Amino acid sequence: MPKCLVCYKWTLDEQDIKIKPEDLSLDSSRAKGKISDFDRNAIEEAALLVEKNGGAVDALSYGTPTVKQSLKDCLSRGPEKAFWIGDASAEAADASVTANVLAAAIRKLGQYDLILCGEGSSDLFNQQTAPRLAALLGLPCVSFVNKLSVEGDTVTATRKLEDCVENVTVKTPVVISVLSEINKPRIPSMKQVLGASKKPNEEIKIADLGLKPEDLQPKAVRKSVKGFVMQRKNVIYKESSAADNVAKLKASLVSEGLS
Amino acid sequence: MAGIFVFSEDSALAGQLLTPALALKQSLAQPIVAIALNEADAKALASLGADKVVVLAGKWVEGLADAIYSQVKTAEASVLLVGGTLRGKHVAAYVAAKLNAGMTTDAKALRIEGGKLLATRVLYAGLAVCEEEVTLPAVATIRARTFLPPPASATAATIETVAAESDTRVTVGEVTSTSSEGIDITAANKLVAVGRGFRKKEDLKLAEDLGSALHAELACTRGVAEDDHWLPIERYIGISGQTVKPELYIAVGLSGQVQHMVGCRESKVIVAVNNDERSPIFEAADYGIVGDLYEVLPLLTAALGK
Amino acid sequence: MNFELTEEQQLIGQSAREFGKQHLEPIAVELDHTGNFPKAVVNSLAKHDFLGLVLPAEVGGAEAGFGSYVEVIENLSRYCAAVASIVNNHTIAAYTIQHWGTAEQKKQYLPAMAKGDILGGFAIFEHGPTPGVGPDALVAVKHDVGYVLNGKKAYVRNAGEAGVYVVFATTDPAAGAKALTAFLVKADTIGIKIGEKVETMGLKGCPVADITFDNVVLPETALLGAVNEGGAISAKALAIASVAEAAQTVGIGQAAVEHAAAYAKQRVQFGKPVATLQAIQTLLAEVATDCHLARLGVQNAAVLIEEGKPFEVEAAMIKSFLVRLGSKMLIDTCQVEGGFGYSEFMPLPKMFRDIAGTNLLDAPGDFPEKLIAASIA
Numbered sequence: 001m002p003k004c005l006v007c008y009k010w011t012l013d014e015q016d017i018k019i020k021p022e023d024l025s026l027d028s029s030r031a032k033g034k035i036s037d038f039d040r041n042a043i044e045e046a047a048l049l050v051e052k053n054g055g056a057v058d059a060l061s062y063g064t065p066t067v068k069q070s071l072k073d074c075l076s077r078g079p080e081k082a083f084w085i086g087d088a089s090a091e092a093a094d095a096s097v098t099a100n101v102l103a104a105a106i107r108k109l110g111q112y113d114l115i116l117c118g119e120g121s122s123d124l125f126n127q128q129t130a131p132r133l134a135a136l137l138g139l140p141c142v143s144f145v146n147k148l149s150v151e152g153d154t155v156t157a158t159r160k161l162e163d164c165v166e167n168v169t170v171k172t173p174v175v176i177s178v179l180s181e182i183n184k185p186r187i188p189s190m191k192q193v194l195g196a197s198k199k200p201n202e203e204i205k206i207a208d209l210g211l212k213p214e215d216l217q218p219k220a221v222r223k224s225v226k227g228f229v230m231q232r233k234n235v236i237y238k239e240s241s242a243a244d245n246v247a248k249l250k251a252s253l254v255s256e257g258l259s
Numbered sequence: 260m261a262g263i264f265v266f267s268e269d270s271a272l273a274g275q276l277l278t279p280a281l282a283l284k285q286s287l288a289q290p291i292v293a294i295a296l297n298e299a300d301a302k303a304l305a306s307l308g309a310d311k312v313v314v315l316a317g318k319w320v321e322g323l324a325d326a327i328y329s330q331v332k333t334a335e336a337s338v339l340l341v342g343g344t345l346r347g348k349h350v351a352a353y354v355a356a357k358l359n360a361g362m363t364t365d366a367k368a369l370r371i372e373g374g375k376l377l378a379t380r381v382l383y384a385g386l387a388v389c390e391e392e393v394t395l396p397a398v399a400t401i402r403a404r405t406f407l408p409p410p411a412s413a414t415a416a417t418i419e420t421v422a423a424e425s426d427t428r429v430t431v432g433e434v435t436s437t438s439s440e441g442i443d444i445t446a447a448n449k450l451v452a453v454g455r456g457f458r459k460k461e462d463l464k465l466a467e468d469l470g471s472a473l474h475a476e477l478a479c480t481r482g483v484a485e486d487d488h489w490l491p492i493e494r495y496i497g498i499s500g501q502t503v504k505p506e507l508y509i510a511v512g513l514s515g516q517v518q519h520m521v522g523c524r525e526s527k528v529i530v531a532v533n534n535d536e537r538s539p540i541f542e543a544a545d546y547g548i549v550g551d552l553y554e555v556l557p558l559l560t561a562a563l564g565k
Numbered sequence: 566m567n568f569e570l571t572e573e574q575q576l577i578g579q580s581a582r583e584f585g586k587q588h589l590e591p592i593a594v595e596l597d598h599t600g601n602f603p604k605a606v607v608n609s610l611a612k613h614d615f616l617g618l619v620l621p622a623e624v625g626g627a628e629a630g631f632g633s634y635v636e637v638i639e640n641l642s643r644y645c646a647a648v649a650s651i652v653n654n655h656t657i658a659a660y661t662i663q664h665w666g667t668a669e670q671k672k673q674y675l676p677a678m679a680k681g682d683i684l685g686g687f688a689i690f691e692h693g694p695t696p697g698v699g700p701d702a703l704v705a706v707k708h709d710v711g712y713v714l715n716g717k718k719a720y721v722r723n724a725g726e727a728g729v730y731v732v733f734a735t736t737d738p739a740a741g742a743k744a745l746t747a748f749l750v751k752a753d754t755i756g757i758k759i760g761e762k763v764e765t766m767g768l769k770g771c772p773v774a775d776i777t778f779d780n781v782v783l784p785e786t787a788l789l790g791a792v793n794e795g796g797a798i799s800a801k802a803l804a805i806a807s808v809a810e811a812a813q814t815v816g817i818g819q820a821a822v823e824h825a826a827a828y829a830k831q832r833v834q835f836g837k838p839v840a841t842l843q844a845i846q847t848l849l850a851e852v853a854t855d856c857h858l859a860r861l862g863v864q865n866a867a868v869l870i871e872e873g874k875p876f877e878v879e880a881a882m883i884k885s886f887l888v889r890l891g892s893k894m895l896i897d898t899c900q901v902e903g904g905f906g907y908s909e910f911m912p913l914p915k916m917f918r919d920i921a922g923t924n925l926l927d928a929p930g931d932f933p934e935k936l937i938a939a940s941i942a
Binding site: 014017019026094095096099120122123124125126127128129130131132133134135136140141142143144161162163164165166167168169170171179180181218219220221222223224225226227228230232233234235236237238242243245246247249250252253256258259 | 321324344345346348349350351352353354355356357359360361362363364365377381382383384385386387388389390391392393394397426428429430431432433434435436437449485493498499506507520524528529530536541542543544545546547548549550551554555558559562563
């Protein structure tokens with residue numbers, strides 16, 4: 001009956017972000033919020049574990065006050081209760097601040113058997129939260145997991161690394177980060193969506209976390225953000241004869257010294 | 260504070276880290292300390308410019324995180340550069356938390372400016388590029404092949420072996436190697452990448468033939484590897500897959516979404532073959548053919564094979 | 566005045582969109598070519614509670630409002646309007662049972678319909694001038710054991726796949742439509758014959774056929790509502806159906822304009838993307854505008870339905886608007902995509918045929934303009 005906590009991030013959907021042609025700056029004015037893709041996998045994995053073993057799933061998120069918009073979405077995906085910290089400090093927070101805040105909140109919330117995160121967030125993809133949380137909370141960390149099971153107080157995980165697949169076992173409590181291939185997040189059914197508003201959520205105020213001002217000071221600061229624009233030759237051959245196109249392409253490759 | 264630390268469990272990548280480390284050494288005038296997992300690697304790193312090498316013996320890389328932290332902390336290092344493998348990122352973030360330090364992931368470029376570490380990295384699944392300023396001590400991970408290793412320049416490096424306490428809370432069981440083919444597409448000079456424009460697995464032969472004619476390796480998009488399982492995951496190029504920088508990248512039957520292109524957009528020449536003229540791939544390509552790949556590929560193979 | 570969707574409506578729309586992307590997009594073109602009823606998809610719809618969306622919780626429904634319902638229909642229609650048709654016709658049948666059924670009837674059918682174990686069909690139209698009039702009219706004659714039905718119903722959607730049909734017959738041929746009476750008819754009732762499937766122009770996959778009634782005996786308990794109440798029942802049901810179908814039209818139009826816009830940004834002619842040409846901009850702008858305004862009209866009508874307020878005039882207005890401008894959305898977007906979009910393996914031709922179908926379907930009264938004019942003059 002594992003007691004699970006999933007940490008998730010409410011991000012801007014990067015598909016809605018536009019690059020302004022005049023100066024390559026980003027326009028996120030029309031970007032909608034979403035639960036970070038990999039966090040959806042973490043929420044789904046926790047929900048699956050609890051469906052299999054009993055227990056419960058809580059969710060925790062730290063963001064600007066817009067994080068409130070994520071609660072029903074999150075609760076429609078399996079968790080029983082959502083805790084949230086909506087604070088302006090999240091705007092400039094880097095991975096160290098995020099971990100400080102989440103760790104302080106977790107200390108306040110009590111004991112969990114598994115703390116799950118996505119391997120990284122879909123917007124910034126820093127891939128730091130899980131190991132940082134483990135370090136701050138004095139817990140072991142099993143990262144990049146694509147298969148997970150629990151039996152009593154023993155967690156068995158399979159990690160998918162670049163050159164190998166590694167099986168590990170560890171006793172709870174443990175921090176886990178999951179890969180997107182671990183599962184396919186459910187499409188919340190209509191009843192799950194409508195049932196979400198009946199589930200509880202609780203705000204945690206940053207002031208109640210006992211953090212020092214320096215804990216909320218980001219150490220990594222984004223100085224400039226510019227849209228990436230591909231500068232390519234864009235020479236497209238679209239004659240009606242494939243043979244003609246191939247001949248032209250070959251000539252181009254020869255001129256590039258590639259054929 | 261003194262010390263520019265470098266670490267990667269991947270020997271080749273560890274060597275590459277010395278290039279940015281040497282540049283940082285120029286700015287900070289601090290010694291380079293490399294952490295290695297065995298004597299042989301230690302000697303190699305010494306020959307590439309490390310001033311000191313500490314050998315930590317331990318079986319599970321992630322379990323050495325505390326020991327690495329200990330080294331970095333004792334030396335009061337300014338910068339820790341870690342090879343951006345998945346293991347490396349795990350270790351780096353763990354150490355960063357214990358150091359109470361900022362960390363930049365997958366830095367593409369690094370320099371010291373105004374007493375801080377300035378790093379360039381990618382955001383929003385490849386949509387944007389940003390500069391991140393990290394106060395010292397700073398941690399940064401760097402992916403393989405971002406830098407070339409420096410030329411050999413032996414220093415009077417001391418090599419010290421330290422008994423390391425490994426994290427015993429995690430028991431590592433069976434480890435199965437997955438690089439069965441031994442194919443490393445990131446080392447390929449030319450690549451032919453396939454997407455879902457191919458109707459069935461057998462049709463990939465058309466791309467293989469083109470690859471043979473060009474002496475190019477085969478690669479693919481996420482769907483072909485993760486959903487269809489037509490090719491192993493090692494051949495998947497994209498935001499959570501491989502990043503490649505070949506001379507020639509031929510994209511066949513793939514639409515060119517940003518999540519894929521971020522893995523190959525530093526290729527010298529990009530060619531696209533697609534029957535949909537509106538596909539984003541054509542915007543990302545130097546040359547392209549609008550046409551049916553089933554018709555174009557055999558013709559291309561014949562033409563380029565000569 | 567709040568024009569924003571509620572959080573629930575947004576999340577419901579999101580689920581419907583994800584469902585459309587995952588389950589409908591891969592089969593849409595093939596479904597259009599084969600017209601084979603997509604049983605697996607309908608089962609998946611049931612699992613996500615789409616088939617009992619507006620039904621009350623005590624029968625296993627999700628008890629969502631009509632505002633959520635049109636959000637679902639629009640989003641499903643973006644990917645495959647034929648499947649949305651299946652859902653619409655099923656839902657209208659269930660709605661009718663929910664509002665006019667006895668406790669027994671509701672218990673008999675609604676839980677199974679909410680779960681998707683039984684699909685619903687709605688048999689109102691006939692080949693004659695109006696339901697209840699003409700040689701083929703469906704006539705229900707009172708009998709000691711109940712009623713005997715003879716005649717024919719036309720253009721019944723979900724025909725052959727439904728487990729229960731809401732059927733409208735006249736109990737007095739002389740009075741014709743004024744004596745229209747509703748019945749619940751199980752699909753396996755003896756004497757019912759599902760005719761040959763009509764090869765429709767669009768919305769293929771949602772089966773359409775005539776149903777012949779040959780001395781079909783129904784018990785008293787099959788009566789839905791009161792005798793002669795059928796006219797009022799069908800008018801209300803068709804009015805709601807028209808709003809649901811308008812949501813289909815909007816969904817198809819939205820998908821079409823997004824597709825055409827993406828095309829226009831890429832297609833280069835005369836040295837520039839055609840999206841920069843005034844002629845193309847005008848076409849896209851008109852479609853986007855009509856689609857946007859139609860959506861607002863649909864949402865407004867849906868809210869009125871949710872609040873139990875009179876909505877028939879607003880529903881007729883939306884119907885009238887889309888009859889005039891619905892197909893234009895596809896005429897214009899097809900023009901934008903030109904020869905390139907004209908292939909049957911591209912999405913627009915199917916949408917062109919589908920959207921025409923959504924404007925032919927149910928409408929309250931004779932024609933919408935009559936009702937609208939009557940409300941103001």
